[in-house]
Amino acid sequence: MNFSHELIVPETGFPFKLFIFEGGGGNYYREKHWHRSIEIFAVCSGELEFHIDNRKWHLTPGNFMIVNSNEVHSVDSPLPNETIVLQIPLKLFEDYFTGEQFIWFSHEPGRRDERFMELIRELYGTYGRKACGYDLKMKSLFYQIMYLLVKDYRLMEVDDASVRKNKNLNKLSAITSYMKENYTGDLSLDEVARVFDYSPNYLSRMFRKYAGLTFKSYVQSIRLGYAVKDLDSGRYSITEVALRNGFSGSRALARAFQKKYGMLPSEYSSYVKEETHVLIQRRVRD
Known part of the structure; x- marks a missing residue:
């Protein structure tokens, strides 16, 4: 999840x-x-x-x-x-x-x-x-x-369980906000744990229990979200999108994008261009 x-x-x-x-x-x-x-x-x-x-x-x-x-x-x-x-x-x-x-x-x-x-x-x-x-x-x-x-x-x-869960999600919210602000840089488990004075093992368990996924998966989810916005803009090549959003290169972006969205970034970019072209044509006709 x-x-x-x-x-x-x-x-x-x-x-x-x-x-x-x-x-x-x-x-x-x-x-x-x-x-x-x-x-x-x-x-x-x-x-x-x-x-x-x-x-x-x-x-x-x-x-x-x-x-x-x-x-x-x-x-x-x-x-x-x-x-x-x-x-x-x-x-x-x-x-x-x-x-x-x-x-x-x-x-x-x-x-x-x-x-x-x-x-x-x-x-x-x-x-x-x-x-x-x-x-x-x-x-x-x-x-x-x-x-x-x-x-x-x-x-x-x-109940006490709800209060404890809320308290832990408050902590996790601060961490995920930091990750969204620094998603293009070094977001290794060890580095984020150091920033928040947690052990890497504790931070890893926190993500699994309260976010329902691994730390690495969450980082990738953030980066993919911003990559989609860059592809929507049409201003950058696939390689530029990858490097702007913390991926090592276009291949790494393609693997992650295909896994989450079921298509390659190039296919998504072509789809966006086609939809934009259709919208422009409609406005011209109107």
């Missing part, structure tokens, strides 16, 4: 990040991942399937899912949908922690679901219109949402 850590950056001028879910077109699957921020998926139309640990939730219009900090989850979007996503940095809840950097919200329906969805929709609508004073209204709506979260959805009693 491949669990990745996602780094979330708030909107400029606001203490949160707000956007429409990228899987709105359907035929989309977001692999298992986690992040320190609290994340809310509010389905306005269509449907989604959420997988958290060993449970599955089917969301329909009017439903929402609260994803807790460091909670490993995946999203399946086989059909078109419109889903608003609100991401809130964990530090905004620090006055309500029930343990060491810990707060936990229920996934089950609450008494105020209709009001909660109404606020989410109004928040996004205000963001889209950007009328005079919209920033003040957005902050007002956002803090009403925060109020409902801590009042109606916060769990006061959480």
Whole structure:
């Protein structure tokens, strides 16, 4: 299993990040991942399937899912949908922690679901219109949402195992953030263990237990993710893409790319060029 850590950056001028879910077109699957921020998926139309640990939730219009900090989850979007996503940095809840950097919200329906969805929709609508004073209204709506979260959805009693897992994923989040910032350089197990003052064996076990994969596989996953972005841009040769993203050369990139995506980088690059050409032709005709 491949669990990745996602780094979330708030909107400029606001203490949160707000956007429409990228899987709105359907035929989309977001692999298992986690992040320190609290994340809310509010389905306005269509449907989604959420997988958290060993449970599955089917969301329909009017439903929402609260994803807790460091909670490993995946999203399946086989059909078109419109889903608003609100991401809130964990530090905004620090006055309500029930343990060491810990707060936990229920996934089950609450008494105020209709009001909660109404606020989410109004928040996004205000963001889209950007009328005079919209920033003040957005902050007002956002803090009403925060109020409902801590009042109606916060769990006061959480088992010790969840607290321990959260604490270890907090440590792993710091490590994976460092790896994403330094993925082009030396990211050997020994070097990263030295930076964080762990033994290589301990760090290796941490990745296997809490990320569900080896340290080496995680490094390769990061590098492949950035390599795909470079191939999408069309600005670099395959060899340049490889060297820019920490691979020893084009052959190493090709092996890793083929294993994960089922095609060679050159095949993917040709596909991107073809899709871009078709899009340009459509715009010319329109």
